Every structure is written in C-alpha cells, then in structure tokens.
Amino acid sequence: KGKRAFIAGVADDNGYGWAIAKALAAAGAEILVGTWVPALNIFESSLRRGKFDESRVLPDGSLMEITKVYPLDAVFDNPQDVPEDIKANKRYAGSSNWTVQEVAETVKNDFGSIDILVHSLANGPEVTKPLLETSRKGYLAALSASSYSYISLLKHFLPIINPGGSSVSLTYIASERIIPGYGGGMSSAKAALESDTRVLAFEAGRKHRVRINTISAGPLRSRAAKAIGFIDMMIDYSIANAPLQKELSAEEVGNAAAFLASPLASAITGAVIYVDNGLHAMGVGV
Ligand code: NAI
Numbered sequence: 532k533g534k535r536a537f538i539a540g541v542a543d544d545n546g547y548g549w550a551i552a553k554a555l556a557a558a559g560a561e562i563l564v565g566t567w568v569p570a571l572n573i574f575e576s577s578l579r580r581g582k583f584d585e586s587r588v589l590p591d592g593s594l595m596e597i598t599k600v601y602p603l604d605a606v607f608d609n610p611q612d613v614p615e616d617i618k619a620n621k622r623y624a625g626s627s628n629w630t631v632q633e634v635a636e637t638v639k640n641d642f643g644s645i646d647i648l649v650h651s652l653a654n655g656p657e658v659t660k661p662l663l664e665t666s667r668k669g670y671l672a673a674l675s676a677s678s679y680s681y682i683s684l685l686k687h688f689l690p691i692i693n694p695g696g697s698s699v700s701l702t703y704i705a706s707e708r709i710i711p712g713y714g715g716g717m718s719s720a721k722a723a724l725e726s727d728t729r730v731l732a733f734e735a736g737r738k739h740r741v742r743i744n745t746i747s748a749g750p751l752r753s754r755a756a757k758a759i760g761f762i763d764m765m766i767d768y769s770i771a772n773a774p775l776q777k778e779l780s781a782e783e784v785g786n787a788a789a790f791l792a793s794p795l796a797s798a799i800t801g802a803v804i805y806v807d808n809g810l811h812a813m814g815v816g817v
Pocket residue numbers: 539540541542543545546547548566567568570603604605606650651652653654676701702703704747748749750751752753754755756
C-alpha cells in the first residue's frame with residue numbers, strides 16, 4: 532500500500548521541503564504539504580498557474596501531484612494561542628484551521644492517518660544579528676519557530692502516524708561548530724532540534740514505534756537561506772573545502788529523506804545524518 536506524507540514548510544520550488552516532497556512522490560508516496568499562512572496565496576496560485584510544472588517533473592516523466600495544501604503557522608499550537616493582531620491580519624483571516632492542532636485534526640478528518648512527517652521549516656527574526664546582539668524576544672522566537680515547532684507538530688501528528696512510520700527534520704552544522712553569520716539564536720535552535728531528535732526518538736519509538744531523525748544539510752540557495760545573506764559564500768566554501776567538490780543539490784537531501792522514511796532505514800532513529808558532501812568531517816579549510 533502506498534504511504535502518505537505530510538511535509539511542513541513548502542512555499543516554493545527552491546527549498547528542501549519541495550525536494551523532499553518530490554523524492555517521496557517519486558518513491559510512490561501521496562503528498563500533503565503545510566504552507567506558512569502568509570505564503571499560502573502565492574504558493575497556491577503559482578501551483579495552479581503551472582509556474583512549478585517544470586520542477587514537478589519526476590524521474591519517470593510524470594508530474595508530482597500534491598493532494599492537498601494546508602495553511603499552517605507552526606508557532607501557534609491552537610486557536611487560544613493566537614494573538615488578536617494575527618487574527619485580524621488579512622492574510623491570516625483569509626484562511627482557517629492553520630494552528631498545529633487544527634492542521635493535525637484536519638488531516639485526520641481528511642485521510643485518517645499518515646506514514647511520514649517532515650519538518651522543513653525555520654525562522655529567526657534576528658538571524659542576521661550576532662548572538663551577543665540578539666534580544667531575548669528574537670532568541671525565543673527562533674526557538675519557537677525552528678525547534679518547538681517540531682515538538683508541537685510531532686505531538687499533534689503522532690496519534691495519526693501509523694506504527695512503523697517515520698519523521699525527519701532539517702538541521703544545520705551551526706548547532707555544533709561556529710558558523711559566524713548564522714545568528715539570532717538560530718545556532719541554538721538547531722542545537723535544540725538535534726537534542727530533541729534523540730529524546731523524541733526514544734519517546735515516539737517506545738510509544739508508537741515511530742522513527743525520528745534529522746538531516747544536517749549543506750548549504751542551499753533557498754528563500755530562507757538568501758534572507759540570511761551569506762549563502763553564496765557558504766556554497767563556495769563548501770565546494771572549496773568539502774571532500775566532495777560539487778554543489779549540493781536539494782535532490783540529494785530529498786533522496787536521503789526518502790531513504791530515512793523508508794523501510795531501508797528501519798533501524799535508524801535518533802540520528803543526525805549529514806548530507807553535506809562531507810564538509811562536517813573536515814577539521815580545517817584547505
Ligand atoms: P525554505 O524557505 O524553502 O523553507 C523554510 C520554510 O519555512 C518556508 O517555506 C517558510 O514559509 C516556512 N516557515 C517559516 N516560518 C513558519 C511558520 N511559523 N510556520 C510554518 N512555516 C513556516 O528554506 P530551506 O532552506 O529549504 O529551509 C528548510 C529547512 O532546511 C530549515 O529547517 C532550514 O533551517 C534547513 N536548512 C537549510 C539549509 C540551507 O542552506 N538552505 C542548510 C541546512 C538546513
């Protein structure tokens with residue numbers, strides 16, 4: 532029987548979420564995506580108008596189908612959490628049921644269950660500020676959007692993830708090594724995400740027989756990465772210094788995520804898997 536995947540954090544065809552969706556679709560999975568509410572209109576209209584058709588082509592020549600796009604804001608767990616200014620915001624008022632709990636409920640009502648949960652989202656409002664200049668508010672916002680969002684998604688989706696299912700998130704080596712420029716508490720957020728991957732692997736494994744892993748991905752010129760401002764430098768650095776001297780493609784990360792979600796990875800859980808052309812293994816630049 533085909534598997535069903537929910538991928539949170541797809542709003543265009545440039546990021547890791549899109550590539551993961553494609554790799555899972557190529558392997559036969561049904562694709563549901565969660566799209567950040569402010570980006571929903573443009574993503575859905577671009578999809579409808581065929582703007583992504585070239586990027587939808589799968590290895591067998593068919594086009595990836597997205598069965599349903601759910602509006603999602605992963606910093607809010609339920610309607611009681613949503614402040615008035617967000618409720619009144621035009622972009623938010625135009626959609627409904629976009630808190631984590633409501634999205635999980637809607638997916639349950641629509642499809643009953645899923646097999647694969649992907650978290651491919653992050654946000655750090657002060658990412659361009661050094662950690663020493665980061666405000667408490669900015670730091671907590673980075674952790675809320677980039678780390679707790681995963682705990683919340685998993686908590687609400689776990690009851691509808693079939694036993695034997697799997698979940699994967701995306702992390703970055705700035706969690707464990709100094710990457711100047713990845714600021715605003717984003718390095719801290721990734722460290723939390725990786726630590727949580729281990730603890731959640733234990734809890735979800737024991738309780739639901741679900742595997743939890745995270746992919747530490749190399750640099751990709753996504754929308755989020757461009758906002759940080761140093762992505763071209765990081766790509767050049769990786770090509771110059773990594774064991775494999777090539778640009779990393781989003782597809783390579785997508786393929787690793789599809790592997791982790793598959794029975795081929797049935798004994799892998801609680802792991803940080805590097806998909807970075809080996810850059811993490813270097814001790815010095817060369
Ligand atoms: P992206 O821009 O394609 O994906 C980030 C997504 O998060 C966007 O679709 C955005 O709309 C969504 N988002 C932001 N706040 C949200 C919220 N509150 N609720 C729901 N969705 C929200 O960029 P990218 O780079 O593909 O990011 C995906 C993941 O990959 C992130 O966790 C990122 O940290 C990670 N990553 C990216 C690297 C890179 O060089 N691009 C390197 C290593 C990890």
